[in-house]
Amino acid sequence: MQFSYTQKRKELAPNWRMKNSLKIVSQNFTQPLGSKVGVPEELSIDRRDDFLAMINHELRTPLASLMGALGLLKFQQAGKTDPDTDELIDLADRSGRRLERLVDDFLDFTQIEGNRLFMNLEHVDLFDLLIDTVKICEGHRPDLKLVLDTQLDSRHRMAKVDRHRFGQVINNLLTNAIKFSQTKKSVYITLECVNPNDVAILDVKIRDEGPGISSEDLVKMFERLSPVRTPSATTSLSSHGLGLYITKGLVGAMKGELSIASELGLGTEITVSFIQVLPLAETSSHVSQKEIPSHA
Amino acid sequence: MHKILFAEDDPDIAKILRLSLSRDKTITIEHCSDGSSVEACALAFLPDLILLDVSMPVMTGPEVFTRLKTNANLKNIPVVFLTASAMRSELDDLLSLGAAGVIIKPFNPIELPEQLKVFWQFCHV
Numbered sequence: 001m002q003f004s005y006t007q008k009r010k011e012l013a014p015n016w017r018m019k020n021s022l023k024i025v026s027q028n029f030t031q032p033l034g035s036k037v038g039v040p041e042e043l044s045i046d047r048r049d050d051f052l053a054m055i056n057h058e059l060r061t062p063l064a065s066l067m068g069a070l071g072l073l074k075f076q077q078a079g080k081t082d083p084d085t086d087e088l089i090d091l092a093d094r095s096g097r098r099l100e101r102l103v104d105d106f107l108d109f110t111q112i113e114g115n116r117l118f119m120n121l122e123h124v125d126l127f128d129l130l131i132d133t134v135k136i137c138e139g140h141r142p143d144l145k146l147v148l149d150t151q152l153d154s155r156h157r158m159a160k161v162d163r164h165r166f167g168q169v170i171n172n173l174l175t176n177a178i179k180f181s182q183t184k185k186s187v188y189i190t191l192e193c194v195n196p197n198d199v200a201i202l203d204v205k206i207r208d209e210g211p212g213i214s215s216e217d218l219v220k221m222f223e224r225l226s227p228v229r230t231p232s233a234t235t236s237l238s239s240h241g242l243g244l245y246i247t248k249g250l251v252g253a254m255k256g257e258l259s260i261a262s263e264l265g266l267g268t269e270i271t272v273s274f275i276q277v278l279p280l281a282e283t284s285s286h287v288s289q290k291e292i293p294s295h296a
Numbered sequence: 297m298h299k300i301l302f303a304e305d306d307p308d309i310a311k312i313l314r315l316s317l318s319r320d321k322t323i324t325i326e327h328c329s330d331g332s333s334v335e336a337c338a339l340a341f342l343p344d345l346i347l348l349d350v351s352m353p354v355m356t357g358p359e360v361f362t363r364l365k366t367n368a369n370l371k372n373i374p375v376v377f378l379t380a381s382a383m384r385s386e387l388d389d390l391l392s393l394g395a396a397g398v399i400i401k402p403f404n405p406i407e408l409p410e411q412l413k414v415f416w417q418f419c420h421v
Binding site for chain 2: 053056057058060061062063064065066067068069071072075100104107111116118
């Protein structure tokens with residue numbers, strides 16, 4: 001995968017416009033406690049949370065054995081087995097990691113559902129974090145020969161977020177964009193500031209050139225476990241909504257905003273937005289975020 | 297040479313732990329399969345570090361931890377919890393007990409020996 005990175009100080013890429021696009025904005029996340037995950041309706045909220053925590057625990061225990069055994073096998077057999085055996089061990093390891101991610105997603109899901117998501121909000125340099133996250137995603141799907149086009153405004157980069165969770169959000173969105181891209185296409189990652197002279201907002205946009213999403217399916221995107229099928233002549237792609245649902249929950253818990261715009265045949269763009277803050281060394285305790293002057 | 301006592305009731309995970317830790321020739325290991333035998337085993341083995349599974353029958357990891365802290369010969373041995381719960385609140389609770397660290401399952405069996413050594417070194421700085 002080709003990774004091209006440009007740092008534009010004055011000009012960003014020409015605005016990308018879609019015709020007939022639908023923009024759905026999700027504000028700070030509030031989700032009434034639901035019961036659509038197979039939990040008996042009659043359980044109280046606390047007992048339901050205990051039940052879900054127990055399931056999470058029970059899933060991790062055999063997963064620990066599985067991943068532990070595979071990790072040791074992979075290490076011990078490196079270079080000693082035939083290529084087919086190596087490939088089978090790699091396949092099992094990848095599947096195990098995928099299962100591990102699903103279990104992690106399940107935990108996030110239960111915490112979001114129970115409004116128990118813990119956030120460590122601090123001043124974070126989104127510019128650096130985006131660079132690091134994009135580099136990690138470079139290795140995804142090398143067969144697609146994608147270009148990750150990153151254009152980040154270095155003048156506006158600080159926001160109050162949970163570092164780990166913000167990285168998780170960008171990784172989720174970027175992984176999705178890559179997954180739904182076709183061969184030799186580009187995925188665009190931008191960081192820009194809106195309203196620099198007022199309450200400055202940092203917009204992180206991730207845009208793919210995939211098949212796009214219909215307006216009907218866009219509405220469903222934020223629903224739990226909502227599979228969305230994208231049209232394609234050669235493959236039938238489906239996306240389980242858990243990832244985006246979790247992403248929305250994480251962004252909301254960080255007091256951010258998530259919006260999505262898409263058009264069939266053109267692609268999809270997801271924007272996560274946060275209020276800009278100045279680096280800690282430049283602030284004094286009596287100045288609120290809204291009073292911080294914007295950069296010139 | 298580091299002496300590590302680990303308490304884990306699940307036989308499969310205990311096997312993984314044994315294979316993982318015994319790869320490091322600077323580590324000597326001892327295993328307890330339930331929490332109630334940890335104190336006696338620790339008094340006999342005198343480990344440099346104790347790895348405690350949180351969820352065990354008879355006595356849970358935190359219960360064992362509390363018991364160890366009341367024993368003058370064992371209270372200063374660093375304890376690392378091993379847990380299948382990744383809930384932040386529970387991890388904070390375990391650390392607030394006074395544990396040297398918490399490792400979440402599934403763990404990396406190749407990195408585990410070094411992770412435990414780092415916890416031990418941190419406690420002895």
